[in-house]
Amino acid sequence: MKLTLPAFIGRIAFSALAALIGAAFALPLLWFLFAPFNARAELGLAIPDPWTLSNFVTVFGNSFAVQALWNSLIQSVGGVILVGAAATLAAYALSRSSLPGKGAVTYILLLFSSVVSGSAAMVPIFLIVSAAGLIDTHLAVILTFAGGLLPTAMFILRDFIDSIPKSYEESAMVAGASPVQAFFDVALPVIRPGIVVVVVWGFVNIWGSFLIPFILLRSDDQMPASVAIYSFYSEAGTPIVTLLAAYSLIYSLPVIALYLFVSWKFGFRFFGGIKA
Amino acid sequence: MASVEFSNVTKIFGNFNAVSDVSFSIGDGEFVCLLGPSGCGKTTSLRMIAGLETPTSGKLLIGGEDVTHYHPKDRQISMVFQDYALYPHMNLADNIAYPLKVRGKSVTERHGRAKEVADVLKIGHLLDRLPSQISGGQQQRTSLARALVYPSQVYLFDEPLSNLDAKLRLEARGFLNHLQRDMGMTAVYVTHDQAEAMALATRIAVMDQGKIVQYASPIEIYRRPATTFVANFVGNPPMNLVPVEAVQGDGQLRPSADGLVLGGLAMSSGIGTALGAGKTLTLGIRPEHLSIAEPGAANTIAGKLFANENMGPESLVTIERPDGSRVTARIFTDDHIALDQAVKLSFSSEHVHLFDGAGNRIPADGETPI
Numbered sequence: 326m327k328l329t330l331p332a333f334i335g336r337i338a339f340s341a342l343a344a345l346i347g348a349a350f351a352l353p354l355l356w357f358l359f360a361p362f363n364a365r366a367e368l369g370l371a372i373p374d375p376w377t378l379s380n381f382v383t384v385f386g387n388s389f390a391v392q393a394l395w396n397s398l399i400q401s402v403g404g405v406i407l408v409g410a411a412a413t414l415a416a417y418a419l420s421r422s423s424l425p426g427k428g429a430v431t432y433i434l435l436l437f438s439s440v441v442s443g444s445a446a447m448v449p450i451f452l453i454v455s456a457a458g459l460i461d462t463h464l465a466v467i468l469t470f471a472g473g474l475l476p477t478a479m480f481i482l483r484d485f486i487d488s489i490p491k492s493y494e495e496s497a498m499v500a501g502a503s504p505v506q507a508f509f510d511v512a513l514p515v516i517r518p519g520i521v522v523v524v525v526w527g528f529v530n531i532w533g534s535f536l537i538p539f540i541l542l543r544s545d546d547q548m549p550a551s552v553a554i555y556s557f558y559s560e561a562g563t564p565i566v567t568l569l570a571a572y573s574l575i576y577s578l579p580v581i582a583l584y585l586f587v588s589w590k591f592g593f594r595f596f597g598g599i600k601a
Numbered sequence: 602m603a604s605v606e607f608s609n610v611t612k613i614f615g616n617f618n619a620v621s622d623v624s625f626s627i628g629d630g631e632f633v634c635l636l637g638p639s640g641c642g643k644t645t646s647l648r649m650i651a652g653l654e655t656p657t658s659g660k661l662l663i664g665g666e667d668v669t670h671y672h673p674k675d676r677q678i679s680m681v682f683q684d685y686a687l688y689p690h691m692n693l694a695d696n697i698a699y700p701l702k703v704r705g706k707s708v709t710e711r712h713g714r715a716k717e718v719a720d721v722l723k724i725g726h727l728l729d730r731l732p733s734q735i736s737g738g739q740q741q742r743t744s745l746a747r748a749l750v751y752p753s754q755v756y757l758f759d760e761p762l763s764n765l766d767a768k769l770r771l772e773a774r775g776f777l778n779h780l781q782r783d784m785g786m787t788a789v790y791v792t793h794d795q796a797e798a799m800a801l802a803t804r805i806a807v808m809d810q811g812k813i814v815q816y817a818s819p820i821e822i823y824r825r826p827a828t829t830f831v832a833n834f835v836g837n838p839p840m841n842l843v844p845v846e847a848v849q850g851d852g853q854l855r856p857s858a859d860g861l862v863l864g865g866l867a868m869s870s871g872i873g874t875a876l877g878a879g880k881t882l883t884l885g886i887r888p889e890h891l892s893i894a895e896p897g898a899a900n901t902i903a904g905k906l907f908a909n910e911n912m913g914p915e916s917l918v919t920i921e922r923p924d925g926s927r928v929t930a931r932i933f934t935d936d937h938i939a940l941d942q943a944v945k946l947s948f949s950s951e952h953v954h955l956f957d958g959a960g961n962r963i964p965a966d967g968e969t970p971i
């Protein structure tokens with residue numbers, strides 16, 4: 326097929342525009358990859374000369390920053406375990422039981438969940454947590470996130486479980502399994518890909534959050550990395566770009582690692598029922 | 602093995618009567634088919650035996666014991682599901698041996714027994730595959746193997762062959778028939794395929810709209826269908842049903858319809874009574890009992906040729922009657938018969954079925970009412 330001249334020019338213009346937009350998005354990413362290895366990094370993009378790990382050495386020398394990464398891990402893993410376990414059990418019950426009004430329950434919870442983790446609820450959350458005597462503890466952050474993420478997690482999982490034929494557990498029970506055995510032997514392995522999705526989603530949410538830990542925590546040794554990033558400022562209030570860059574890269578690695586692990590192990594594929 | 606008994610069992614979903622006041626019993630070692638059209642309550646009845654559904658009212662007995670409120674795991678049953686319900690994360694050996702696992706058997710015993718059963722079903726070489734890695738026919742046999750891996754009181758089947766192609770279905774049907782003869786198992790088998798029911802069952806329960814219309818041996822159901830519904834459901838092609846009216850002739854009422862001559866039919870008292878009631882009756886005649894009329898045949902039905910299909914050993918000849926209804930005959934000949942436009946089919950009196958205005962069978966004289 327031959328292109329007419331105007332069409333040809335049009336294509337070139339389109340490609341050029343696309344390349345420009347692509348570059349605009351790529352530049353911050355490139356900065357993100359280059360700056361940590363540049364001892365003289367600034368806000369402008371520059372290829373490190375020479376490449377160095379000195380920024381990382383400084384970061385790991387900062388005990389507050391290292392403790393913060395550890396705190397992030399405690400809060401995220403704790404929250405994810407709670408959300409994963411509770412959402413699985415709740416979603417399974419909501420999907421398989423014949424409770425009247427179970428649909429309404431999920432939708433109402435879903436509606437309120439956006440309130441719980443939203444900034445509008447910060448004052449009541451603070452008051453509740455403080456009344457419970459949990460201010461400045463990991464548990465406060467874990468429970469608050471569990472409350473906020475649970476409804477959506479339940480919703481995602483219930484949808485997933487609804488699409489799995491009941492006959493799996495029914496055949497297990499007919500074969501002699503108790504409902505609990507049928508759940509652990511048959512239902513849980515089939516639901517697992519759905520749980521993995523929820524766990525990854527929950528981890529990313531907690532790992533990246535700033536406001537809730539910032540409000541519920543006080544002491545430096547409880548703060549997660551998302552808050553600790555704000556400590557890389559000079560006395561004058563200007564950011565120390567070199568350290569900020571190195572820390573940001575370290576901070577984003579667990580999430581990237583999690584995605585890679587899950588897609589290697591599960592491929593984000595679902596089993597689904599077999600039917601000829 | 603054990604008997605199964607339904608005693609006034611009703612199952613209501615919301616305000617829908619899926620099974621209405623059903624009572625029947627299945628003897629020890631019997632193979633009973635629940636046969637009926639879609640939505641008539643077959644699966645619901647089967648699931649109540651399994652304990653996957655609880656009757657709204659009535660009682661269910663297995664081996665004489667009231668199990669109405671027992672959990673499925675306490676009923677000692679096996680079930681083959683229509684979608685097979687093979688566990689996607691377990692290989693075939695673990696799938697087949699799962700009932701043994703929940704019974705706390707050792708791994709060696711489990712795998713030994715799974716191999717034994719799988720070999721009988723010719724899937725012994727597939728034991729370490731996942732269900733997604735085998736064909737539909739092999740999946741069907743795997744689910745059968747899982748049901749047979751341990752001894753049960755009752756074996757339940759919910760249309761286990763419906764996802765197979767025609768050839769595999771015949772093969773599996775033959776195997777099930779053999780298995781039943783071999784093991785003498787008590788089985789309840791749900792199907793809407795009348796040929797499957799005829800081939801497998803010791804007795805068939807024909808269901809319609811949540812009720813059992815007839816419960817009898819296949820041959821009885823074929824020879825003496827209790828209602829026009831059963832007559833129309835069993836047989837391939839199904840029985841021809843011709844509406845007939847009562848007219849005066851020779852000083853007595855006789856059944857009559859356009860193009861229909863019933864010279865040889867003896868008038869039983871039952872027919873007389875039904876005709877006297879002044880309602881329209883239905884005359885039924887199976888396609889295999891019709892043939893091309895020779896001159897002088899006593900009972901005939903006439904119409905114009907509608908279709909003439911050669912099926913190999915037989916031909917299906919369909920005629921259209923003046924009122925537009927059709928009558929099909931199965932004619933067994935070696936050659937494809939050439940027919941004129943006007944066709945007359947004949948039948949012998951003993952093959953005539955008569956049903957009253959409500960569709961119930963009118964027994965011939967000497968026939969015990971069903």
Ligand SMILES: Nc1ncnc2c1ncn2[C@@H]1O[C@H](COP(=O)(O)OP(=O)(O)OP(=O)(O)O)[C@@H](O)[C@H]1O
Pocket residue numbers: 614615617618619637638639640641642643644645646793
């Ligand atoms: N859980 C349920 N809730 C409401 N209605 C139901 C439920 N299960 C079955 N029914 C209804 O009960 C009737 C009987 O269902 P059943 O599954 O027993 O039919 P079936 O004879 O097995 O039909 P098929 O040949 O299509 O499988 C149907 O009309 C169905 O819609």
Ligand SMILES: [Mg+2]
Pocket residue numbers: 643644645791
């Ligand atoms: Mg069914």
